[in-house]
Amino acid sequence: MKKEFLIMMTLALSYSTPIFSTEIPGKPTVVSAEAANASSKSAEVRALEMLKNIVLDNSAFMRIHTTPYGDRKDNSYFERQTDQHPRSTVLACSDSRFHEGAIDLTPFGDDFVVRNIGNQFGTSQGSTEYGVGGTEAPLLIIIGHDKCGAVTAATLGLKGLPEGALRTELELVRKSLELEGEGGDFQAHPHLTPEQELEVQKNIIKNIHAQVRLAYEKFADRIKAKKLMIVGALYDFLAECPAPL
Numbered sequence: 653m654k655k656e657f658l659i660m661m662t663l664a665l666s667y668s669t670p671i672f673s674t675e676i677p678g679k680p681t682v683v684s685a686e687a688a689n690a691s692s693k694s695a696e697v698r699a700l701e702m703l704k705n706i707v708l709d710n711s712a713f714m715r716i717h718t719t720p721y722g723d724r725k726d727n728s729y730f731e732r733q734t735d736q737h738p739r740s741t742v743l744a745c746s747d748s749r750f751h752e753g754a755i756d757l758t759p760f761g762d763d764f765v766v767r768n769i770g771n772q773f774g775t776s777q778g779s780t781e782y783g784v785g786g787t788e789a790p791l792l793i794i795i796g797h798d799k800c801g802a803v804t805a806a807t808l809g810l811k812g813l814p815e816g817a818l819r820t821e822l823e824l825v826r827k828s829l830e831l832e833g834e835g836g837d838f839q840a841h842p843h844l845t846p847e848q849e850l851e852v853q854k855n856i857i858k859n860i861h862a863q864v865r866l867a868y869e870k871f872a873d874r875i876k877a878k879k880l881m882i883v884g885a886l887y888d889f890l891a892e893c894p895a896p897l
């Protein structure tokens with residue numbers, strides 16, 4: 653395999669402090685007063701508040717893009733959105749701390765985005781294939797990130813996790829990391845030891861390499877024809893992961 657297709661990048665390090673520390677899926681740790689207040693409200697109340705925010709944000713977005721000249725409506729922005737020609741396919745983890753806005757200040761129309769836990773090519777292969785072959789975007793960028801809960805769970809083991817779609821996706825992450833069997837019980841480790849932290853950090857990078865390798869094998873013909881470049885990237889927002897190889 654050619655080395656240029658395994659390039660690793662460290663993206664913006666100046667990301668703001670996250671409200672939640674989600675080292676283990678389903679076990680968020682409250683680390684701010686804002687989050688503490690939020691957690692005292694019912695899920696229904698919080699959901700309605702978030703929905704109100706979404707509606708207000710969408711209204712503001714529509715205003716920005718339809719009233720460039722006083723009150724005169726101009727729908728040209730939306731009329732230009734009838735087709736898509738993205739510059740890249742982005743395969744990233746679903747983690748809310750990463751957003752394509754971190755790598756693209758104007759992501760509308762630029763990125764064909766595919767996301768799942770652990771940024772697995774196998775979980776969303778069809779969607780990724782469409783981004784690459786359907787839209788013909790010349791770049792596929794696969795992005796993992798610091799503090800990835802999926803890689804943490806896969807590293808520590810899936811013992812005790814019931815059968816189901818979540819376990820199936822995490823089993824695929826373990827397979828990407830070349831880990832045998834189900835391993836230990838990640839739910840028994842709400843706080844990682846320094847050794848476990850280091851192992852997870854190394855596996856975050858190992859996982860990115862594994863996904864690039866899988867995508868390379870799938871799209872070898874397109875790469876050889878110089879129609880596609882694949883890049884692996886690390887969103888290391890806490891600057892904790894070891895230097896990429």
Ligand SMILES: [Zn+2]
Pocket residue numbers: 745746747769770771797799800801802803
């Ligand atoms: Zn993640």
